Amino acid sequence: MSIRVHNTQSGELETLTPVHPGEVRIYVCGPTVYDELHIGNFRCFVIFDTLARFLRQSGYQVTKVQNFTDVDDRTIASAKAEGISLRQLTDRYIDLYHRDAARLGIGEQIEPRATDYVPEMIVHIEQLIALGHAYAADGSVYFSVRSFAGYGQLSHQPADERQAGTRVELDPGKQAPEDFALWKHEPDPNFSWPSPWGPGRPGWHIECSVMSAHHLGVPFDIHGGGVDLLFPHHENEIAQSTPLAHESPARIWMHNGMLTMSGEKMSKSLKNTFRVSDLLDRYAPEAIRLFLLSAHYRSPLAAELEGLDQAKAALRRIENVLRRLRHVTVPTEQKEGWDRFLACLADDFNTAEAQGVLFETVRGANTALDHGAKAPALGRYLAGIEAMTELLGVTPQNTELNADDEIALLVAARESARQGRDFALADQFRQQLKELGVVVEDTSQGSRWYRA
RNA sequence: GGCGACGUAGCCAAGUGGUAAGGCAGAGGACUGCAAAUCCUCUAUUCCCCGGUUCGAAUCCGGGCGUCGCCUCCA
Numbered sequence: 001m002s003i004r005v006h007n008t009q010s011g012e013l014e015t016l017t018p019v020h021p022g023e024v025r026i027y028v029c030g031p032t033v034y035d036e037l038h039i040g041n042f043r044c045f046v047i048f049d050t051l052a053r054f055l056r057q058s059g060y061q062v063t064k065v066q067n068f069t070d071v072d073d074r075t076i077a078s079a080k081a082e083g084i085s086l087r088q089l090t091d092r093y094i095d096l097y098h099r100d101a102a103r104l105g106i107g108e109q110i111e112p113r114a115t116d117y118v119p120e121m122i123v124h125i126e127q128l129i130a131l132g133h134a135y136a137a138d139g140s141v142y143f144s145v146r147s148f149a150g151y152g153q154l155s156h157q158p159a160d161e162r163q164a165g166t167r168v169e170l171d172p173g174k175q176a177p178e179d180f181a182l183w184k185h186e187p188d189p190n191f192s193w194p195s196p197w198g199p200g201r202p203g204w205h206i207e208c209s210v211m212s213a214h215h216l217g218v219p220f221d222i223h224g225g226g227v228d229l230l231f232p233h234h235e236n237e238i239a240q241s242t243p244l245a246h247e248s249p250a251r252i253w254m255h256n257g258m259l260t261m262s263g264e265k266m267s268k269s270l271k272n273t274f275r276v277s278d279l280l281d282r283y284a285p286e287a288i289r290l291f292l293l294s295a296h297y298r299s300p301l302a303a304e305l306e307g308l309d310q311a312k313a314a315l316r317r318i319e320n321v322l323r324r325l326r327h328v329t330v331p332t333e334q335k336e337g338w339d340r341f342l343a344c345l346a347d348d349f350n351t352a353e354a355q356g357v358l359f360e361t362v363r364g365a366n367t368a369l370d371h372g373a374k375a376p377a378l379g380r381y382l383a384g385i386e387a388m389t390e391l392l393g394v395t396p397q398n399t400e401l402n403a404d405d406e407i408a409l410l411v412a413a414r415e416s417a418r419q420g421r422d423f424a425l426a427d428q429f430r431q432q433l434k435e436l437g438v439v440v441e442d443t444s445q446g447s448r449w450y451r452a
Numbered sequence: 453g454g455c456g457a458c459g460u461a462g463c464c465a466a467g468u469g470g471u472a473a474g475g476c477a478g479a480g481g482a483c484u485g486c487a488a489a490u491c492c493u494c495u496a497u498u499c500c501c502c503g504g505u506u507c508g509a510a511u512c513c514g515g516g517c518g519u520c521g522c523c524u525c526c527a
Contacts (some may be wrong), residue, residue: 299465
């Protein structure tokens with residue numbers, strides 16, 4: 001099955017044809033670690049984590065890199081304010097990222113830190129200068145946008161319109177207002193690295209060009225990130241990477257839409273954010289993933305609590321059907337709904353439509369259960385639903401019917417009381433079980449129970 | 453001002469030429485010792501508005517209205 005995704009650069013759906021057959025290499029712009037992240041940041045990470053799961057499922061070997069930007073104005077400002085080193089500050093927020101990412105099921109990936117690649121960045125910048133694409137001034141180095149004819153190819157900004165209405169940085173060293181810094185002069189020895197241009201630190205965009213090339217080579221297959229990074233960040237990445245590699249660094253550029261709050265983009269500057277850690281107190285991580293994947297990745301998604309409540313209820317529906325199925329059957333090789341599910345993802349990674357298939361399969365399974373279908377047929381449903389929830393990373397955790405002597409004894413005693421139609425006694429056992437955090441459900445195939 | 457998205461039921465959200473997926477919420481019914489779960493039916497004759505193309509449009513074209521994003525080191 002061919003996989004098609006929307007490429008921002010061409011504005012069209014393109015068939016994924018890996019640079020290296022059988023292997024897909026992905027670079028995702030990771031967080032700047034100057035503060036705790038919010039759920040909007042994680043929308044991007046969850047989307048591309050799920051994309052990687054899908055590509056692996058489709059038979060590709062996936063190499064995925066998601067960086068940490070651990071040096072910029074904000075990280076430096078925070079570290080200075082606290083009187084600690086840059087490393088101490090960024091270590092803290094990287095740890096917090098890892099805590100949240102682990103709970104949200106973000107899988108293994110390469111996670112380079114910008115400050116570990118400063119020498120490589122310097123080499124890259126020297127090459128750009130040698131090729132006439134960059135110039136040094138007052139201890140800083142700037143990329144000359146005019147020197148790169150392809151500038152604007154990603155954001156589709158016509159060159160003569162680019163400056164209209166923009167507020168340009170007042171920097172006397174720049175030859176043209178739209179030029180951007182590759183290297184910034186920084187006198188404080190605690191926050192600078194030696195370079196041919198004197199002490200300084202990297203500009204914003206250079207780390208992604210260097211680290212993606214280091215780990216993935218150029219060109220690689222997919223470059224992902226939030227649509228808010230499209231310009232200038234990704235445009236500048238193309239500009240500073242292309243002269244060295246003689247081609248655009250990434251074949252396909254994928255941009256996810258913003259998470260919004262009350263109609264506006266969720267962002268720290270607007271103070272309309274939810275911290276992931278706060279949400280995890282109220283919602284299972286699977287419910288959060290289900291929510292984040294409930295809209296197409298390119299659409300904006302409204303992060304209202306009601307939406308998360310809805311996802312929580314939807315997740316419960318999955319829990320219930322898995323519990324019903326596991327009570328009476330085991331998964332088979334064949335997977336109900338699976339092919340249709342994969343087809344949705346192969347069509348521009350439409351997780352919203354894929355969720356539709358998942359829930360249609362859930363209803364199909366419940367109907368089959370109600371109609372007394374046999375184990376092999378039910379096993380196909382179980383296999384399908386398990387595979388789909390695994391891929392999306394939303395498999396409920398509390399459906400296991402694990403044995404426990406005390407509970408098993410109480411369930412059996414209650415069952416015996418029910419057989420004798422001593423319902424008062426049966427309800428006493430139900431109450432005891434409830435106090436142990438166990439819910440009992442009666443079915444035509446006997447009672448089943450689970451931990452609430 | 454420029455560039456780019458988007459506007460589908462009470463809410464969230466698929467569908468990009470062939471007659472409106474799915475989830476949540478709500479109403480009614482079935483099942484049921486209780487409870488839970490589940491199933492069935494109903495809830496948009498219609499997809500922001502106005503024109504146009506077409507046998508046929510939520511889907512294509514033109515115009516309007518509205519919302520959002522980027523043009524600020526924001527995923």
